[in-house]
Amino acid sequence: AQRVTQPEKLLSVFKGAPVELKCNYSYSGSPELFWYVQYSRQRLQLLLRHISRESIKGFTADLNKGETSFHLKKPFAQEEDSAMYYCALTNFNKFYFGSGTKLNVKP
Amino acid sequence: DGGITQSPKYLFRKEGQNVTLSCEQNLNHDAMYWYRQDPGQGLRLIYYSQIVNDFQKGDIAEGYSVSREKKESFPLTVTSAQKNPTAFYLCASSNLAANTGELFFGEGSRLTVL
Secondary structure, eight states, rough: OOOEEESSSEEETTTTTTTEEOOOOSSSSSSEEEEEEEOTOOOOOEEGGGGOOOOBBTTTOOOTTTTTTEEEESSSSGGGGGGGEEEEEETTTTEOOOOOOOEEEEH | OOOOOEEOSSSEEEETEEEEEEEOOOOOSEEEEEEEEEEEEEEEEEEEETTTTEEETTTTTTTTTEESSSSBBBBBOOTOOSSOEEEEEEEEEEEEEEOOOOOOOOOOEEEOOO
């Protein structure tokens, strides 16, 4: 069965510090993984997808099939990064989400 | 203005009553989804539809029903059989042909059972 786990409910860091939001998954095939973000008073929206190998707003995420992880990283956190982050996996057009991690970047 | 529109934003219901949440999209997307969001549990899939007149159960479909009579509309009915209906409900759509895997979300509907 597909499952996405985000072990941290809350992550607090100071501005300028590195940040890593953890995501682990269980999936029997080749997964397609995503990070979604919800800023305060905004809709949930796509941040990045692993297949694109892109950096969005300074964030990157590497798929590690050996460790079944897809951690989201940013070398220098900014206050505007404060938001709720969800890791997601898709299987035949069904999307499975983790429980989310709230990132709080302190000034 | 293109996107997904959910209504109402807030809804109160007495126990034993059915209630229908509306979801409309003008993005011409094939697939539509309903998720339930509870604190600490993330998003859980209730129902999804990839084509008009067809839909599939998600992980927590019991006590819910849907219809997909039009491409742009995917209403969700929360029935009296749903034991714990108080929650935040999110509707989403996806362009299957683009194959980007991106979901577009509505602003959500918060249902409270009194």
